[in-house]
Amino acid sequence: MAIRPILQYPHQALKSTNAAVAPSDPAVQAVVQDMLDTLAASPGVALAAPQIGHAVQVIVVDVSRKKGERGHGLVVLLNPVILSLEGKKSVREGCLSVPDYTGNVLRYEEALVEGLTPEGRVVTVSASGFGALAFQHEVDHLNGMLFLDRIESLSTDLFRRKK
Template sequence: MTLRPILIHPDPRLKKLCDPVAAIDRDLRRLADDMLATMYEAPGIGLAAPQVGVLRRLFVMDCIKDHAAAPQPMVLINPEVTWVSEATRTYEEGCLSVPEQFADVTRPAEVRMRWTTLEGKVVEEQFDGLWATCAQHEFDHLNGKLFLDYLGPLKRQMITRKMEKLKRERARETF
């Protein structure tokens, strides 16, 4: 497994619509393994392929935060939302592509998704709580949408400026 660099906003690749995964092969399995390792190392609870520069419809997540509990890594290939609840939930979201920035985002409290597993099986599952928030957040990435897009223009602009400054600082550190 290889840890992959995570793109930082603003990056044009984070705003692109991702292409469907055409085949589940060794390269895709390696990508999924790398993404899970990168997500856990970050640390985070979800990571979408465009965040590591791969514009394919794939994301990984594991919302188990209790270190004593067994991890529950999930790999969702070509996910689609099949239902959302009318009830909503507001959660303070963050993003590995927008480090150390958090904001309240309101989303449907529950969501049902259908996706293909690494074994090629099509499954459908309903998520609630943190799992629902994470699944919707990562799904948004596949459509070129960040949690910042749910914020007002001033807050979004303030966070974007902070990310631009962070990218400049990191660029200077590499020299």
């Protein structure tokens, strides 16, 4: 379909909650394709629909795009829900919508996520390490949260990216 611009903070769409979707909706299939095209053209490993201006609950995650990561390969989930989280730890995190900064946030090392495939099948994904972080990050986007909202102290935990 098309490579879409990634919305940048403080765009209001990034702070909104988003609607559940039906896999049978042709508009949803178009959003998924735009997200796949946009992710392929970006330096990121995951993307949520609100980041390209669609107020719907769709995420795409492919942590294998990061050197040294294996993960599950490309995962597309509609209406994802985190079922369980384990092993909290502090991690350095960034975001395509906040390109100039990274920050220390608390995330979980293991995540169990359920959602629908674009074909409408219910799937459960068990992710650990960087993959678990990516799923948590993208589901946060669907709930109007950015990693900036999870930083304890902007003065000590937010860092300007090196160019």
